Amino acid sequence: MLNNKSLLVTGGTGSFGQAFVEFVLKRFPKIKRLVIFSRDELKQHQMALKFPTSKYKSIRYFIGDVRDKERLYRALKNIDIVIHAAALKQVSTAEYNPNEYIKTNVIGAQNLIESCLDTKVKTVIALSTDKAAAPVNLYGATKLCSDKLFTAANYYSGLKMKFSVVRYGNVMGSRGSVLPVFLNCVKNKKPFELTDRRMTRFNLTLKQATDMVIWSISNSFGGEIFIPKLPSFKILDLAKVIKSDNKIVISGIKKGEKLHEEMITSSDSTTTYDIGDKYVIILSNEKNLIDKYKKKFKIFRKVREDFSYNSKDNTVYLSKKDLKKIIDNFRKK
Numbered sequence: 001m002l003n004n005k006s007l008l009v010t011g012g013t014g015s016f017g018q019a020f021v022e023f024v025l026k027r028f029p030k031i032k033r034l035v036i037f038s039r040d041e042l043k044q045h046q047m048a049l050k051f052p053t054s055k056y057k058s059i060r061y062f063i064g065d066v067r068d069k070e071r072l073y074r075a076l077k078n079i080d081i082v083i084h085a086a087a088l089k090q091v092s093t094a095e096y097n098p099n100e101y102i103k104t105n106v107i108g109a110q111n112l113i114e115s116c117l118d119t120k121v122k123t124v125i126a127l128s129t130d131k132a133a134a135p136v137n138l139y140g141a142t143k144l145c146s147d148k149l150f151t152a153a154n155y156y157s158g159l160k161m162k163f164s165v166v167r168y169g170n171v172m173g174s175r176g177s178v179l180p181v182f183l184n185c186v187k188n189k190k191p192f193e194l195t196d197r198r199m200t201r202f203n204l205t206l207k208q209a210t211d212m213v214i215w216s217i218s219n220s221f222g223g224e225i226f227i228p229k230l231p232s233f234k235i236l237d238l239a240k241v242i243k244s245d246n247k248i249v250i251s252g253i254k255k256g257e258k259l260h261e262e263m264i265t266s267s268d269s270t271t272t273y274d275i276g277d278k279y280v281i282i283l284s285n286e287k288n289l290i291d292k293y294k295k296k297f298k299i300f301r302k303v304r305e306d307f308s309y310n311s312k313d314n315t316v317y318l319s320k321k322d323l324k325k326i327i328d329n330f331r332k333k
Helices: 015-027 041-050 069-075 091-096 098-119 138-152 178-187 206-219 235-242 266-271 287-296 320-332
Strands: 006-010 033-038 059-063 081-084 123-129 162-168 192-194 200-202 224-228 232-234 248-250 262-264 272-274 278-282
Touching (some): 015 206, 091 098, 091 138, 138 162, 138 224, 178 192, 178 235, 206 224, 232 235, 235 320, 278 287
Parallel strands (some): 033 059, 123 162, 162 224
């Protein structure tokens, strides 16, 4: 699928970007060009030590910002596929710096779309977040705008280009996620800080995120949002499994924080379909597009109209035994 293709990853030095690049280099040794586009020169230097151009002939490192349309245009020359992972993501920081988040997450998305249209990139997969579903914070609102921009781009792209979105929640073990934060508390003999004992989250690994994006490249038609089916877990259970006797401090819900993750709202249910181990939101109800999905997937059925996919009401939860395995695997890395 990616052999003899040229691919660019925005935000390529982030947790997802590094896992994705490692996977692509192993799985597709004949990839023509793999461009890492990010604004962080230190992370690019560190990544280049891990994936040197002397060993990986296809890899290229581009310093650039999605706010800079001219730089994007230059980086996208002769690129076939784009994975858009660049974003400002800290919920609390967004509340106090809204202009900066709009510049990167919204205007940056528009810059990328226009540059891809001009350079005729064939496939664009944009990464989204659960916070874009019924957003209650500025970060989520910017990602909802981004999702709308990418799905709407198909109206301008014609039949030879496709723009799609992959939406998922927090990645377990990624930078800033709850697992390394809790482990750091144990290391420094500090109490666990929980905002609410009832809080739940979906569980997703970096491997699952990577697999989802790779799958979407070859299975998207354009204009849709893909959502993986995932197990949920209770934050309180995770804390107890890490260290059952550690003190827990309840600090209260933070500004812009959700009690539970939600990836599909009841309002989305009218255009949402179950396709087996994933859901897809098809924003265009055109019959010819629906027929394409019916032919492509063995399972393709409409969800009920009041359906909502959230971590609280999810039917599959991780047990404490499951959480222990995840923690043990993370510690081994």
